[in-house]
Amino acid sequence: MALFFDASWFDQRLAARGTDRVxxxxxxxxxRGELHAIFTNERSPTADELKEFSRVLGVxxxxxTIRSGVAVRESAPGADPEDRIESxxxxxxxxxxxxxxxxxxxxxxxx
Numbered sequence: 001m002a003l004f005f006d007a008s009w010f011d012q013r014l015a016a017r018g019t020d021r022v023x024x025x026x027x028x029x030x031x032r033g034e035l036h037a038i039f040t041n042e043r044s045p046t047a048d049e050l051k052e053f054s055r056v057l058g059v060x061x062x063x064x065t066i067r068s069g070v071a072v073r074e075s076a077p078g079a080d081p082e083d084r085i086e087s088x089x090x091x092x093x094x095x096x097x098x099x100x101x102x103x104x105x106x107x108x109x110x111x
Contacts, residue, residue: 004041004069005038005039005040005041005067005068005069006067006068006069007039007040009067010024010039010053010057010067013057013059014057017056017057017058019056021035021036021039024053024056027052027056028049028052028053028056029052030049030052038068041069044068044069045068050064050065050068053068060098062094062095062098063098066095066098
């Protein structure tokens with residue numbers, strides 16, 4: 001279950017693209033009720049849904065993932081715990097890289 005879904009950010013991005021939640025549902029092939037459940041934190045978006053949100057919004061998948069909240073990730077049956085740790089570390093590295101790029105862009109824009 002998502003801890004926080006930044007619905008206002010999604011709504012702003014959708015408006016900037018000239019659409020709304022109904023348009024997002026249609027563009028991504030998600031039932032409107034299911035999309036509502038995502039926006040109201042009743043369920044977490046799937047990896048495929050996050051990719052589609054990224055495509056429709058024209059933003060980086062990592063940003064969409066961050067704005068979608070934190071979901072509990074369960075290991076696959078029989079998975080090695082070390083693989084999970086490496087996966088978490090890789091995702092954290094990707095987030096750190098994205099944040100550094102974001103901060104650099106903000107500083108550059110501020111002049």
